[in-house]
Amino acid sequence: MHRRNKFILSVIASVGLSTAAFAAEIGPDAVEFTDAGVVTSLTGVAGDPAAGAEIFKSxxxxxxxxxxxxSDMSGELFHGDVGPPLDGVASRWEEPELRAIVVNSKEPFGPETVMPGFYSLAVGEHLAKQYVGKTILSAQEVEDVVAYLVTLKD
Ligand code: HEC
Structure with a gap:
């Protein structure tokens, strides 16, 4: 085969692959909340707790x-107290519940909570205009944060 055709074919193949990977992702409007929380991974790709810790403190x-x-991040300067301490949070909540809280805390806690929905298009009144029509975190970033939270056991 001509070299150039081969190149074009491989470009098409890689575009096809990344579209397929994207299609597997659950969009912010399609997340299913159950009594057990959000049971299905948003991406099907296991979260990375180290990346999740970085996102958490960023x-x-x-x-x-x-x-x-x-307390796991006692080296970081400021820790607010608007919400409960997250020490041992994975001993109180199962992974699907933690995913539901991070995706959209309004689902488990009700509309009054001040915690933003990190993977919701209705992020809350208190958020900057830059987030209108966007989510604060990507699906994989949510999975990373959840993977980190799961490590916080008593
Ligand atoms: C603007 C403040 C705010 C921010 C920012 C925030 N939260 Fe929250 N969070 C809360 C509040 C308030 C609650 C208590 C729920 C309620 O409103 O009743 C809560 C509850 C939680 C809980 C349940 C804790 C428990 O013990 O029941 C988890 C887990 C949690 N948040 C994780 C996170 C993570 C992870 C982030 C960052 C990605 C985050 N929160 C960012 C305010 C916040």
């Missing part, structure tokens, strides 16, 4: 420390 992404004490 002031630009999760910014979870703005509202939560987390």
């Amino acid at each position: 002031r630009k992404q999760g910014n979870c420390l703005a509202c939560h004490v987390n």
